[in-house]
Amino acid sequence: MWTGIRVTRFSANLGFLYTEFNLPDAIRAAHQDGFDAVECHWPYAVPVNKIKQALQDTGLAMLGLNTVRGNNGENGLSALVGREAEARTAIDQAVDYAVRIGASNIHVMAGFASGDAAQACFMENLRYACTKAAPLGITILIEPLNDRDAPDYFLQGSAQAKSIIDAVGADNLKLMFDCYHLQIMEGDLIKTLDTMHPIIGHIQIASVPARAEPDQGDLDYKPIFGKLDALGYSRPIGAEYRPATTTRAGLGWLDGFR
Secondary structure, X not given: OOOOOOOOOEEEEOOOOOXXXXXXXXXXXXXXXXXXXXXXXXXXXXXXXXXXXXXXXXXXXEOEEEOOOOOOOOOEOOOOOOXXXXXXXXXXXXXXHHHHHOOOEEEXXXXXXXXXXXXXXXXXXXXXXXXXXXXXXXXXXXXXXXXXXXXXXOOOXXXXXXXHHHHHXXXXXXXXXXXXXXXXXXXXXXXXXXXXXXXXXXXXXOOOOOOOOOOOOOOOHHHHHHHHHHHXXXXXXXXXXOOOOOOHHXXXXXXXXX
């Protein structure tokens, strides 16, 4: 444990944590274990009223959700040329669900693609998403994924993400800064945080290389949290990792990081 760092709030990513529970009960479990917020991947099969009740019971905020991945192992639709109608249906679905459960962020997933046409397609779909989400107070996030876990994913680096965010020019388009993915692709996270912090909308953590509990592995979060503190970042940090055994068995890191 260390002192002097104020980054002490954490969000349970229920795409990976508490998967032995249904989503409403996972929200309750995260609250019982001391998380300050929750986030999820694809909640669409769960009735909205059940999510709302769990959030109301616990007082937790739902920070975000993802657009659907698509079919046949796709990892999103928004950079896929010729699939624009499906991509915008997915955006509409995500915005509607987010509004109904009070989620503040939507990760618009790009999919497996490359090239100028894919970038133009992605940017147009992001403009559509941002325009739809802005009056509702919702932030649109884009997230670079590493090429080991998601080979051929369209968005693979922070500089690429920044160029897209700058070009789209929407105030509610931000970077999902996943430390696990960016450490694998780029390293030097302290410098990247310094450069990217004005456009960061959410931060996620996990160990590297195992993507397990964040208090193990090659990546030391102490200086990262120190940098976030110096930058004035105070929003909950997303715990998006795969537990080595069960979520609850590995939660020693939560008190340790505080």
